[in-house]
Amino acid sequence: MKVVVTGASGFIGSNLVIGLNKLGIDDVIAVDHLKNGPKFRNLVDARISDYFDKSEFYARFGRGEFGKVDAVFHEGACSDTMEHDGRYMLDNNYRASKDLLDACLAQGTRLLYASSAATYGASSAFAEEPANERPLNVYGYSKLLFDQIVRRALPKAKTQVAGFRYFNVYGPREQHKGRMASVAFHHFHQFRAEGHVKLFGEYNGYGPGLQERDFVSVDDVVAVNLWFLQHPKASGIFNLGSGRAQPFNDVAHATVNACRALDGHEPLSLDEQVAQGLVQYIPFPAALVGKYQCHTEADLGRLRAAGCDHVFADVNAGTTRYVQWLSQQPAA
Secondary structure (H helix, E strand, O other), X not given: XXXXXXXXXXXHHHHHHHHHHHOOOOXXXXXXXXXXXXXXXXXXXXXXXXXXXXXXXXXXHHOOOOOOOOEEEEOXXXXXXXXXXXXXXXXXXXXXXXXXXXHHHHHOOEEEEEEEHHHOEOOOOOOOOHHHOEOOOHHHHHHHHHHHHHHHHHHHOOOOEEEEEEOEEEOOOOHHHHHHOOHHHHHHHHHHHHOOEEEEOOEOOEOOOOOEEOEEEHHHHHHHHHHHHOOOOOOEEEEEOOOOOEEHHHHHHHHHHHHHHHOOOOOOOHHHHHHOOOEEEXXXXXXXXXOOOOOOOOOOHHHHHOOOOOOOOOHHHHHHHHHHHHHOOOOX
16 A cells, blocks of 8 residues: 655654554655754654655646555644734645645545644534634634535545544644644643643633643544544544543643652642642733634544544543653653
């Protein structure tokens, strides 16, 4: 099986390459843009058959220069939700995806791609329906625009096209993302450096640290992607989250206890952590007012209806495993 992974040196892309390798799939063409050179570290332990910069890949793939490609995992995108350059965002997240979809449909190549829960934005409901799609930024809009194109293409598509609306993904190989890395990543490093973690205080009716997100381990994201690879008749747009909303307090609590366990300390309750100053709250940033999702929770009905019964880790289990991995990484 020949597979392409775009965004292959990025967070989810690199984990997908490793996951494919574990299935015995080594004919993997990696596509990315290594302007951020240190991202190469995410692929050091991966087995790939070739590498192409995104600047040449899309045109060459459109011309059929790679021969028979069984499937493309399209993870490449600008994922910075604070990027305000709409032209740049649409070129990267919509136009490149649209060209890739056209080429896949023409060549009979299966397309599994990254959408985003940012398509829901201000919505309070998270089923994959147009009525719930209210993006708050141009990143969310760029992902929604491509989903809309996919919906129009699906009835005539002769090969699998599956989009995954990722919720708050965390886990190994995200260190290059900077401010866009997960809360668990930032909390780990903050606690190791300063002995405490910080969360947003009250906002929009939610108490300190009680804003909720659907946090999903990248291991689970990879598992679902690979399930679809093994079930080529499953097409559509699917939520990919744990199916449960948990407060940021849960991430902080799990991270602090996992870090303390590395030093041989017993776990503490959240109240004890707050009382000891291990978890602290800061005023909600003015720059995020009106642009912030306070609650997300993936509706997994459509995913389950497709036959995928993967069991997702909760925050405590997933974060504890991630902290253990982070603690074993060499200093940057």
